[in-house]
Amino acid sequence: MTAAFVAGVGMTKFEKPGKREWDYPDMARESGTAALADAGLEYGQVEAAYVGYVYGDSTAGQRAVYELGLTGIPVVNVNNNCSTGSTALYLATQAVRSGQVDVALALGFEKMLPGALAAGYEDRESPLLRHLLALAELEEFAMPAAPYMFGAAGREHMRRFGSTPEQFARIAEKNHRHSAANPYAQFQDIYSLEQIQAAPMIYDPLTKLQCSPPSEGSAAAIVVSERFLDANGLRDRAVEIVGQSMVTDLASTFEAKSAITLVGADMSATAARQVYAQAGITPDQIDVIELHDCFSTNELLTYEALGLCEEGQGSTLVDADATTFGGQVVVNPSGGLISKGHPLGATGLAQCAELTWQLRGTAGDRQVQGATLALQHNIGLGGAAVVTAYRPAS
Template sequence: MTRNVYVAGVGMIPFAKPGASAHYDEMGAKAISQALADSGVPFELVQQAYAGYVYGDSTCGQTALYHVGMTGIPVVNVNNNCATGSSALFLAHQAVKSGMVECALAFGFEEMQAGALKSHWDDRPRAMSKFIEVSDRLLPESPEPGAIRMFAGAGKTHMEKYGTKLETFAKIRAKASQHAARNPLAIFRKVVTPEDVLASPMVWEGVLTRLMACPPTCGAAAAIVCSEDFARRHGLRTDVLIAGQALTTDGPELFQNPDMIDLVGVGMTQSAARSVYEQAGIGPEDIDVIELHDCFAQNELITYEGLGLCGKGEGEKLVEAGDNTYGGRWVVNPSGGLLSKGHPLGATGLAQCFELVHQLRGTAGDRQVAHAKVALQHNLGLGGACVITAYKKAA
């Protein structure tokens, strides 16, 4: 049994720097309350909840949800690295689409610490140990570990293979700032130029500057999804349809003669995109607005190619043509993306959902994409998980 699933309501709080936000439970509860109010669904009618977060103890999801209500419903806590929020949405969507429930809640939050991402478990094998081993082999000269090495290394590989310029990544970051200036929920709303980006402190000489990396961020977001029958019975809106969705993980080919672009999940992106395009009956040419996982400016360009917006090695041409912003073929990350809006890991995927729902409703204010009817969301977690979701403006 499968059926149409609609996003009935969304909520999101302004993102903040570590130490400047409320605690995770307060942030989560506020985002949930906003989504419920936006949808018009009383909490008592929600049948399942999926809570996304990366840095927290067991049952943090219940801790946040109990501020809103305690109705005895199943609460599932989800951790899929940076794709956590979208993984929670995937599970909520799957529960409704399969007929298990009529209405489900997905929410995500993160109360992050300042500085680079790190493991808090040093007495056991690291989840990313194989990725680190391969990147050590591919980039022995790299001065940086972890996510910086992975994504900047992928950008370095793209530069060497296709002649992509560092200035191109700077233009992507500058574009993000121009979009975020219109978003009151974004953490960084100051407009920067490509020259500003290139002049920011160099993290990896010739490969990455500080402004090309997203900041650690605290925040929360939520979504209510429901069946068409449920929406009709309760007088809810049915103007945003989830037209296709896929969650993929790495295939066995990943560690078989990989390069750094493979290592940051482009294969997962390609596989999920193919599935979603088929489910939704669309192609890249049908999409109007996109929220994608720009944790680094380099990954935004690589993702253009993974999603099929352009051919392999043609990401720079897309940027130079202005086809990633207003007036171009697609508007990519009108919210400001992870680079300027911020990246609270567990909330990111649901914040992307928030943005695209408002774009399709026509309620995105100064950042509205004209006549938006089809939207695409891409959320990536190394280790790995990739969730892609297609939304359509329903008649």
């Protein structure tokens, strides 16, 4: 397979639903135009587009990228729950690596309603029903479903390994603090640990400030082959995708009888191991990570799934301030989903944009100094986990 490189990225500011008067074509035009300009390319050079969104009608992907041009290229609509954006990136990367195209666009957007996520259809089984029924055997069912699932996983971790509500709250404090330096973040407010703990309880141990909000916005990436990269003089600013894996639910998801596996820990761990093998790296070499902190509990679980520590030891990283600036590895310098926001279809591509900026050394006040190896983790229940490793091309 040929190598694949991110040559350009772009994103909108993430916004509270209804705050800004725009529709998804406006979002896509803004992020897509920015990504093309960042790469120094024209839309006519793009040979395929993969467009992700969760809430939208069929062929909304075409309508979105028609804002960039009408060139007849294949446009694939992508929906993989909260991992939709990184799935679009995965497909664009596969198209380039296989030699099908030299230039692919991955773009994600989401236009959301305020409040908790709602089912799109009432006349058919929810894709998460099997997960929810399995979890209800372990923890009494509650709504909304997402905080219930990730809150139950946090409770299990507390019972099995002794983690505490304060440690989960400290993760949220970190991410809100990081987002203050991110002009693209939905929230840029710093909260004390006490404020986070005192916020309204959504599902114990998760308070409101430990939960990702509904968000609107878009992000995009241009993925190119090595021959195109060098022929067009793009190497200096590009980052190479040195490992990438997508893993869906395993038998262990249900057989383990564990809330932690039901929210994707085994998917994440399997994808991470595959990426480390592809890239020839180990977790201790990583400088910066953007991971799927849809809830603070999931960030701690993902420390373990990504191999940053042993199983059950995620809380030790929190206590040591090991996942912020000056620590072992900087996790979610963007503010993560909790504070940057979580427009489902755009999240994975916003992570890609952040890590591209970090590896270029252009992330401003949130720059991780000397970053040369970055890891992205994005998960969607139902389910799919996508893990990607990046290095500067030069």
